[in-house]
Amino acid sequence: MTEIAEQRPRAARTSGRRTGSPQTRAAILDAAMRSFADKGYPGTTIRAVARAAGVDPALVMHFFGSKDGLFVEAIRTGLPVREMHGAIDGDPAGLGERLVRRYLGLWEDPATGWRMYALLHSAASAPPAADLIRNFMVAEMLIPMTRYLRCDHAETRALLAASQLVGLGMVRYALKIEPLSALPREQLIACVAPTLQRYLTGDLPLTG
Amino acid sequence: MTEIAEQRPRAARTSGRRTGSPQTRAAILDAAMRSFADKGYPGTTIRAVARAAGVDPALVMHFFGSKDGLFVEAIRTGLPVREMHGAIDGDPAGLGERLVRRYLGLWEDPATGWRMYALLHSAASAPPAADLIRNFMVAEMLIPMTRYLRCDHAETRALLAASQLVGLGMVRYALKIEPLSALPREQLIACVAPTLQRYLTGDLPLTG
Structure with missing residues (x-):
């Protein structure tokens, strides 16, 4: 203007x-x-x-x-994506823990938690919101993670890890089901980090 | 009447x-x-x-x-919950695989897939839908699973497993992000079953 x-x-x-x-x-x-x-x-x-x-x-x-343009731009600029990117770099053996720690931190920070909720809420909506969220997740999360992993099935691995994180957001923060919603963060990290680590760098029965 | x-x-x-x-x-x-x-x-x-x-x-x-009464009854009678209950019973060592296999089957069956989507869609909504879904999940899924597990932290374990399943529904079926959405079912089961098995019966760093 x-x-x-x-x-x-x-x-x-x-x-x-x-x-x-x-x-x-x-x-x-x-x-x-x-x-x-x-x-x-x-x-x-x-x-x-x-x-x-x-x-x-x-x-x-x-x-x-x-409205779609507004949605895409709100998601792109309003979500703390760079915060998640920052958790990718580092020792591969600690990747799972870094990701889950940063992800839980974003949910539990009042400045970003409601934005994570907006993402989750929109992701569970019908198209076109789901299509827009899919494009966003691929561009902003899947591609950077795939670049870091540089291995066979990197995208499938990244999406398995994403599925665990998304579900954790839903059960712990959106639905707030006890006792998972009240589990101390460090215990939760210790439970979930090995799952992410296996998905990202472990032996998986992926072929083709 | x-x-x-x-x-x-x-x-x-x-x-x-x-x-x-x-x-x-x-x-x-x-x-x-x-x-x-x-x-x-x-x-x-x-x-x-x-x-x-x-x-x-x-x-x-x-x-x-x-509307709340209608919602609760639609969820209670319309969701294939008994199908999931049927996957609980059996050898504890195969519990993770049975659950993920049944869960994926429910999503991939045209008769039940759209009902799973209704659950996911509602779970990501604001209250009161989220409250009603929480009560439903506790009564219909968490309590039966806890009864089966009969161990310390059974509820936390069941909810960790639920978080993985919920997230899988979101990424594979609601958002349909490739290549996870196209991964053959048996490969996906082999990837995810050990996660559920560890959450449900494995060593977890849970205290308190």
Whole structure:
């Protein structure tokens, strides 16, 4: 958006509506992420996101083109993916533990936990949300992990590990089923790290 | 419903609407389950379920009292839980393999796969759906499994196994991420069975 366009909607400005600055864009993405977390993909509308961010719906469309575009960008920028990337690098023998430790940390940090929930909520939605999440997971998680592993069946291995982490998020954090939800984090890490390690670097009966 | 009550809504009958027979109840539950699978808990309404089942919304309320009541009963009667119970009994050393084999079979059978999806979809929803699913999972899955295991930390062990199965459902069947979605079933069973077996009967660093 140009500076001229920025200054155009005077009436909107005086009524407290935001215009197209980077801060506005970030506010829209934040409002969108909260809506995806609370109401899922089907329950989220451009209009409601615009209202929550204090902008005109046309501005949301201007920035993101469509609800799908908004969703993809909210997921891409709003999820702590780089945090997970940071857990990949290091000694291969400690990969399983690093991943589960970082993953649990993201769920248990108030700044990121609700974003993880938004991802889970959307992943369990019908298409197109599930398609968009799949593309996101492949690009942002599967490809970096495969590059690190550099072995046969690297993608299958990474997805087996992902399945364990996703299910842990569901049972411990989304459904909050006791006593798993109350298990001390270090005990949980010690239980789950060997599973991830075996999937990622152990002997698996994979052929073809 | 009494026979008299059954015969009362003549107008509805002649217009093709169903009345309160056991078949009608089953039709309502089936319509509800399909709606929970397609639209999730928040997107499902008594009115739409009634329309899909060809009955009056008041009859749905008569049978189930509320949307929550309908949800609980649809989950309870519509999910192939007894099929999973059947996989518990037997040699403890083969428990992990029996569970994952049966679980994958339920997802891959067209008669039950969409019901598994409804469960997953609802589990990732906000409360009250998540609360209802939690109660269901505890009563129908956790307690029977704990009774079978009869050991310390049996509930934590069962929930760790459940987390792996839930995540597998999400990545392989809901998100359908390749190559895990295309991995031959027997290879997947061979990869995952040892994880479940360790969680259920192996040495785990659980204390307290």
